[in-house]
Amino acid sequence: MKRIILLLAIFCSVLSAHAQFGGGGSSIVGKISGTVIDSITKKPVDYATISVFHSGGKAPLNGVVTDEKGKFNLNNLPSGKYKITVAFIGYGTKTFDPVVTTLSKPDNNMGTIILAPSSKSLQQVDVVGQRALIENKIDKIVYNAEKDLTSAGGNASDVLRKVPLVAVDINGNVSLRGDQNVKVLINGKPSGAMANNLADVLRSFPADQIKSVEVITSPSAKYDAEGTAGIINIITKSKNISGVSGAISGGIGTRQNNGNANLNIKQNRLSVTGNFGGNFTWPQVTPTTFHSYNDSLNITSDQTSSRTIKRYAYTGSGELNYDFNNFNAIHSSIRFNQGGFKTNGTTNYHTVTSTTNSIFDALNDTKTVFGGFDWIADYTHKFKQEGHELTFSGEWSHSNTDVNYTNIFSNSSAPSQRATNGGINNEYTAQVDYTLPISKNVKMEAGGKSISRIISSNSNFYKGSGDPANYPYDAGSSNIYDYNQYVTAGYSVFSFTLPKSWSLQTGVRVENTKIEGKSANTTLGLQPFTDNYTTFVPSFAVSKQINGTQTFKLSYSKRIQRPSLLFLNPFVNNSNPQNVSKGNPTLAPEVGQTVEFNYSTYIGASVINASVYYKYSKDFIESTTLPISPPTTTYNNIGYNKSIGMSFFGSVTPIKPLTFRTSINVYTYNGKAYPQYAFLQSSNGAKLQYxxxxxxxxxxxxxFTAETFAILNSPTRTIQGRNPSFGFIGFGMRKDLMKKRASIGINTLSPFKNTIDFDQNISSRHFTQTSHTAFPFRSVGLTFSYNFGKVSFKPDNPLAPKKNGLNDDLKTGGDQNGGGPR
Structure with missing residues (x-):
């Protein structure tokens, strides 16, 4: 009831603001059309060039060519007066000025245009624009991935590894300035699959679908409060062109093979896009050694294993946009994904205690399948005043993950085991956003939001011998766990344009969270629980611009991070009898506060951006291994952390064809465990990471285009120890064909080293644990792309409605079953 009252209050305030401040401006678009024929033969003139200018102008705004019937459509034109020219080789150029479109009649059909032959010919003119690989904007950093040829044929993880301030470790875990509490969005929208299974979904996402990646380190109160590190927004390819067009791309290599296809249809106020892609990896063999010692229990454990991993994935999307009229527009999209990986191999276990010396083997077979969809619908109403608009949004996000494993033991008194765990997450979101330019220098944004997350986990265990299909059901270990989370939020943000190139933005967000959890198996000791808390989230930013090329910015933001299903699921994974893992359904959210000072400048074709920041996090969540028998890994609100950091990225072009880029992030980890977890802490003092x-x-x-890059990440610290460093190099070359409609290329990763070693060290009082894994990483591949369609050139429409994010929340994790690069 409180959530409904809050949304009604926000909506009433929106109507009140509209009544007080009024409105003005429009952004409806229309079209100018016609048919061109020969004055003598009366036959259609196909491939005639139609150009549009502002009335009396000299610079073309847009252009198309006529089809085989001589017809043309100049789409997406705001109402106004235009100059239209019609030209074709061997004919005289015809000019019409003005050609008028209005709000009441946005479409203008010019009818039949007669073109007369002439002895003069028109020379072809090509209009070419090129965007930089990295763009530094006032509120975000943009990495234009479509210009990165070494990522072709890869996946989203390969792209993110090269985005400024972002790091992706060998297991696919994403961090922003060293913090893994980052929310990844797709086209400004959340994805339930990414919330629950980020690392694997990113590996299943073809790089060829990605247009750019936006990095927001200090989000305003308009964004959801979750994601203490900030937001990463993946923008997929969607050509802003009129007509029918598409592209096919893919690659084949020694590590991964993929393909991707997209189709774009855009006519006047209607646009429809579709995309489908998939990938699979060749089988990869990964050897691992493991050692642990508990001196209080006098237990030594060792194991060696060799696993073969096979992966597959496919993803697709569809999107529709339509402007009904001058004031109303709808947008709807659906995105689905399906993927999985299968691991099989053998493991040798050796356990020594004060009284026993046990050696046994196991055949391991694990299958993980994940998938889901995100369906989004938006309705936008624009008032007469430019920038004055009201948007209603809704989303249904469904995701599921199934983890099934079988361990067949030999030479062991313990029974063999089989387990299945199915997790389902349904999220329902309703949101309203209102933007009002109060004056030329003041803008208000306000909105409200309601999220309902309904999560269920069903775990079934079977133990026995012989045929795994006939193992008896173990009711004492099996469980059904239901977890529900309800979030209600409201925000208000004011932006001020001040004299002397100063800007100020201040805002506040209030979020109320209600959670409840219930276990069907009461013998496991998981008691039902409920919790209810309210979070106050302010934001502040002030900036100063000098000479249009230098910007100074000081910002403060507060963020929280709610745990996702991976962290909450109490499913006990016994696939490794020497290291059991499970989730913790009683986890509280993390809270982080960041102060950042940023400087950016453009010097010719060079870009420089530098920041210093301080971040304080409390109740931060870390994976910890408890020194019991067997050792058990779970998640806890372990303590607090104070971090100081510096980030820098730059792009320098010493000569026109050559560009160098670098991104460096250096920061400290200084985690302090709460008293109840002090026995787990082994890493003390500030540790430098980069x-x-x-x-x-x-x-x-x-x-021809050539590129090379190198990545180096330092070891990362935790309360209990250290995760390993990670680095590799890559090379790529591409050749454009058919006037840049097609291309072929070759790229390679880690050409001088076949595997990347992953050494992990964990220790606490009376307990140490180490592991070594050699992930196969060296690869070489061939890539191709082909663009098709007869389309017009068109810049981005500045009047197109901006799509805001919905659920940028939930703490996520990497591959809970291990695996390495895919």
């Missing part, structure tokens, strides 16, 4: 990326690209004659 992420470094560097690249160089060279544009050669004949359509």
């Amino acid at each position: 992420n470094i990326f560097g690249s160089g690209s060279l544009t050669l004659s004949g359509g």
Whole structure:
């Protein structure tokens, strides 16, 4: 009831603001159409060039060519007066000025245009625009992935590894400035699959679908409060062109093979896009050694294993946009994904205690399948005043993950085991956003939101011998666990444009969270629980621009991070009898506060961005291994952390065809465990950590482009120890064909080293644990792409409605079953 009252109050305040401040401006678009025929033969003139200018202008705004019937459509034109020119080789150019469209009649059909032959010919003109690989904007950093040729044929993890301030470790875990509490969005929208299974979903996402990646380190109160590190927004490819077009791309290599296809249909106020892609990896063999010692229990455990991993995934999307009229527009999209991986191998276990010496083997077979969809619908109403709008949004996000494993033991008194765990997450979101330009220098944004997350986990265990299909059901270990979370939020943000190039933005967000959990198996000791808390989230930013090329910015933001299903699921994973793992359904959210000072500048073609920041986090969640028998890994609100950091990225072009780029992030980890977890802490004092990326690209004659890059991440610290460093290099080359409609390329990763070693060290009072894994990483692959369709050139429409994010929340984790690079 409280959530409904809050949304009604926000909606009433929106109507009140509209009544007080009024409105003005419009952004409806229309079209100008016609048919071109020959004055003598009366036959259609196909491939005639139609150009549109502002009335009396000299610079073309847009252009198309006529089809085989001589017809043309100049789409997406705001109401106004235009100049239209019609030209074709061997004919005289015809000019019409003005050609008028209005709000009441946005479409203008010019009818039949007669073109007369002439002895003069029109020389072809090509309009070419090129966007930089990295763009530094006032509120975010943009990495234009479609210009990164070394990521072609890869996946989203390969792209994110090269985005400034972002790091992706060998297991696919994503961090932003060293913090894994980052929310990843797709086109400004959340994805239930990414919330619950981020690392695997990113590996299943083809790089060829990604247009750009936006990094927001200090989100305003308009964004959801979750994601203490910030937000990463993946923008997929969707060509802003009129007509029918598409592209096919893919690659084949020694590590991964993929393909992707998209189709775009855009006519006047209607646009429809579709995309489908998939990938699979060749089988990869990964050897691992493991050692642990508990001196209080006098237990030594060792194991060696060799696993073969096979992966597959496919993803698709569809999107529809339509402007009904001058004031009303709808947007709807659906995105689905399906993927999985299968691991099989053998493991040798050796356990020594004060009284026993046990050696046994196991055949391991694990299958993980994940998938789901996100369906989004938006309705936007624009008032007469430019920038004055009201948007209603809704989303249904469904995701599921099934983890099934079988362990067949030999030479062991313990029974063999089989387990299935199915997790289902349904999220229902309703949101309203209102934007009002109060004056030329003041803008207000306000809104409200309701999220309902309904999560269920069904775990079934079977133990016995012989045929695994006939193992008896173990009711004492099996469980059904239901977890529900309800979030209600409201926000208000004010932006001020001040004299002397100063800008100020301040806002506040209030979120109320209600959670409840219930276990069907009361013998497991998981008692039902409920919790209810309210979080006050302010944000502040002030900036100063000098000479249009330098910007100074000081910002403060507070963020929280609610745990996702991976962290909450109490499913006990016994697939490794020497290291059991499970979730913790009683986890509280993390809370982080960040103060950042940023400086950015453009010097010719060079870009420089530098920041210093301080971050304080409390109740932060870490994976910890309890020194019991067997050792059990779970998640806890372990303590607090004070971190100081510095980040820098730059792009320098010493000569026109050559560009160098670098991104460096250096920060401290100084985690302190709460008293109840002090016995687990082994890492004390501030530890310096870093992420470094560097690249160089060279544009050669004949359509050739070459690029090389290197990545180096330091070891990362935790309360209990250290995760390993990670680094590799890559090279790539591409050749454009058919006037840049097609291309072929070759790229390679880690060409001088076949595997990347992953050494992990964990220790606490009376307990140590180490592991070594060699992940196969060296690869070489061929890539291709082809663009098709007869389309018009068109810049981005500045009047197109902006799509805001919905659920940028939930703490997520990496591959809970291990695996390495895919």
